[in-house]
Amino acid sequence: MHVSSEDERLLKEGGYLAKALETVIKVGEAVKADRLLDVDTVHVSGVSYLTIGDAGLEFLRDISSSGARFRVFTTVNPAGVEYGNLNLPVNEAFIRRQMEIIDYLRRMGASLWLTCTPYEFIRPQPGSIHAWGESNAIAYINSVNDAYTEKLPGPFTIMIAIAGKVPRFGLYVEENRVPKVIVKVNARLTPVKAGLLGRITAGKLKGEVPFIDYDNWDKQLLKSFLASYATYSPTPLAVIKGINPNWRRYLSMVDKPDSITIDDAELRYEQPIEYDALFIGCPHASLEEVMSIVKVLEKHGYRRLAKPLIVSTSRFIKSTLSPELINKLKEANVYLITDTCPMVSPILQGLGIRSVATPSSKAIFYLPRLVNVNAMPCSIEDCLESELSNH
Structure with missing residues (x-):
């Protein structure tokens, strides 16, 4: 060298x-x-x-x-x-x-x-x-x-x-960043399904860089997909159509790629019923993700949740929230934590939580392995709506 x-x-x-x-x-x-x-x-x-x-x-x-x-x-x-x-x-x-x-x-x-x-x-x-x-x-x-x-x-x-x-x-x-497999996605993604897509894509490949053919991305979907994909794949890169600034150049460099299709049937899941808490923030929740929770809680008058909602985010995001809003979240049984993550902390065990519902496929992989907490897929908004409507 x-x-x-x-x-x-x-x-x-x-x-x-x-x-x-x-x-x-x-x-x-x-x-x-x-x-x-x-x-x-x-x-x-x-x-x-x-x-x-x-x-x-x-x-x-x-x-x-x-x-x-x-x-x-x-x-x-x-x-x-x-x-x-x-x-x-x-x-x-x-x-x-x-x-x-x-x-x-x-x-x-x-x-x-x-x-x-x-x-x-x-x-x-x-x-x-x-x-x-x-x-x-x-x-x-x-x-x-x-x-x-x-x-x-x-x-x-x-x-x-x-x-x-x-x-x-x-x-x-x-040359090691050039895609080898084209992955066509025939589904309408949600954050939960984007995470499942990451796991399924990684499972179908053998470490090759994929070219992801899907058009309707937003930042939350990208975070969910890539966090999951990097958890289950040894290769932390997917060239995504319309997202990577050089995706056309990479696609032009592809030589006789394999091709697979993932449709909506492979991304189905059932909303859980039994769990100790809801969790969002793996990766750390963005301001948009936090405000999506606020929107649901506000709709129901910040009624106190029977089961706690754990939100892990960065101190930068928390600093944008008013003290009044933070107090409302606390009174609604929402734990807003910064600088840490339940994956690498004894916080959930300290709270007596043994199972969580979460949109994060990465959390579903790591929580049982690192802190002995069971995790299952869910849409946080749907779980909140269900709990608040039935409460």
Whole structure:
């Protein structure tokens, strides 16, 4: 692998920067990269104490204490608790260790966005180079912006943030981004069905990049589809007709593609009846998603829900809501949480919740595996309407 004279000089100087760069180079050699690329942004995943434990905490402590600092703009994924909120049902030892993790990241220069949807606030340019560790965000900027990033492990993104470089391999190479299979969608998508489409598409492929032929996308459908697709597929890129700014060029590069069709019958599901709570926010809920909930609750006079609704979102979205609205949501039995996610937090267990209904196929995959909470597909609006109408 080619290493520039500037990088050779940095390696000879030693210190934390040289160690990080050496790690990036060794990984690059292992994946047969031809050279290193300068990185525009980094997004670090794996920052919850629930998922990284004491080993991850010690890893971050060691790097931070070495004086290491991030060379590029770096954001971080949701943590295991809401930052600064001591009223959540989480034990003090967990909170203390989680705050320690966040502090080490802050010392190294991370922007503590604590969200899995950095693409809500960063608008990457086509062809720009990024090193992101959160699967839904990776799939989103690859597919919607045609920015370049691979699915990278959390600890490796730390090394990249320090070195400012990433190996050129996989989806950093244009020829690896060309679709191999055309997927025709004959259905009218909803957020739930878009998530099911992601899972089914991934299941029908063997890691190939698909070209998705469907016309009626909106932002919520894209989020749901791509979060699900990246959960079930090893390849976090789908070239989407009319969405990817270079979709026509990619389509012109396709050579004798396979073709499959997914129709509405494959996307059917039954609205659940028995569950402990409703959940939305995997990925973090956008302002539009939050307001769609508000619209239903407002229609029913903010009547208190018999079963709680958990909404996880970013602090940026919550900051746009008035204190009066936040209080109305709280009185209606809506938990509006920021900086964290039930997938990587003991919050649901602390609330005694063992099953949730959710529109997120990603949550349906991870909740049972990470926090032992059963999850089933539902339209939040339909579930809210049903509960409020029968209450």
